[in-house]
Amino acid sequence: MAANDSPGGVRMVRVADDRDGQRLDNFLLGQLKGAPRSLVYKIVRSGQVRVNGKRAKADTRLAGGDEVRIPPVRLEAPGEVKPPPKAMLERLAASIVFEDKAILAINKPSGIATHGGSGISFGVIEALRALRPGEPLELVHRLDRDTSGVLILAKKRSALLELQALMRAGEDDEGPGKRYLTMLVGRLPGGTMTVDAPLQKSVLQGGERMVRVDPAGKASTSHFSVLERRGGHSFCEVRIETGRTHQIRVHAAHLGHPVAGDEKYGDREANRRLSQQAGLKRLFLHAASIEFALEQGERPYLINAPLPDELTAVLNAL
Numbered sequence: 001m002a003a004n005d006s007p008g009g010v011r012m013v014r015v016a017d018d019r020d021g022q023r024l025d026n027f028l029l030g031q032l033k034g035a036p037r038s039l040v041y042k043i044v045r046s047g048q049v050r051v052n053g054k055r056a057k058a059d060t061r062l063a064g065g066d067e068v069r070i071p072p073v074r075l076e077a078p079g080e081v082k083p084p085p086k087a088m089l090e091r092l093a094a095s096i097v098f099e100d101k102a103i104l105a106i107n108k109p110s111g112i113a114t115h116g117g118s119g120i121s122f123g124v125i126e127a128l129r130a131l132r133p134g135e136p137l138e139l140v141h142r143l144d145r146d147t148s149g150v151l152i153l154a155k156k157r158s159a160l161l162e163l164q165a166l167m168r169a170g171e172d173d174e175g176p177g178k179r180y181l182t183m184l185v186g187r188l189p190g191g192t193m194t195v196d197a198p199l200q201k202s203v204l205q206g207g208e209r210m211v212r213v214d215p216a217g218k219a220s221t222s223h224f225s226v227l228e229r230r231g232g233h234s235f236c237e238v239r240i241e242t243g244r245t246h247q248i249r250v251h252a253a254h255l256g257h258p259v260a261g262d263e264k265y266g267d268r269e270a271n272r273r274l275s276q277q278a279g280l281k282r283l284f285l286h287a288a289s290i291e292f293a294l295e296q297g298e299r300p301y302l303i304n305a306p307l308p309d310e311l312t313a314v315l316n317a318l
Contacts (some may be wrong), residue, residue, distance in 0.1 A: 009072030016145025017064035019155060021164060024051065025058040031070055037115055043071055049221040084122040084130050087295060088112070092127050098303050102159035102294060103152055104128070104137065107305035110148040110282045115140060124151060141167055144246065149180070150305040162294050167243065176292035180238040181307060182283035183314070184224070184257040185270045192225045195251040199244045211246040213254050220244045222251040231278065231318030233260060248285060260284040278317035286311060
């Protein structure tokens, strides 16, 4: 990866072949060590970052040989950067559910962001890098801050590229098999209900992400199956064919049965009752398992994450 300094501190960086397919935002985070993600998005949105002389979006996929213009940015001196809290490190260390030479999988607790940015100092990736200094850990995918469950990190570049390719294939219905557990408000009909509704993402003025069903959005498919009914609500398994932002939450609300505890798309009165009656203090959405294969299908994985105690307690209370 070659870099040339230009007047004013601008750098022109040529993308190495082994970075082919990497998202622009992740490439920039690697180049601007210590930069918060919010800063990376800001310089991309403002047009200060160029790919082959043209403006690009944060999710642009780079190709080997591309030339990226990186503007000068002011970062905190190393001495100003505080380490993640010890309690957070201990919690994440205890959340590891699987590890081999290629990947690391955790059962992400609710309330911890996948990565820092937008006022969040530390996420999973920053904390795990602090816990494992010198290890080349990279996020393979993301979970919403309030969603718990299986989160995969790659320990090898080859595993990252292969998993990213599988995730992209999932946008066309052939990616990793993801299974979620959720509590939906009200009585969902028996059997499997499929929601095939395109989703459109927007960012509000304050930076908050909102997603809505919109014919102009991206194709999105979710399958909801009732496992059992508790207290007039529906404990469900959800399998998704696409991995859009807030997909399950928006599709559930579209059905008229929002996810319990969802403060953004949910039923405020139902959430209040569930908090009082069953002690629900969080979003009832959990990534229970993920299934995929590496090494061109020769190495299969099925990784499970148990339902957290606080959600099991809610089920028992209903």
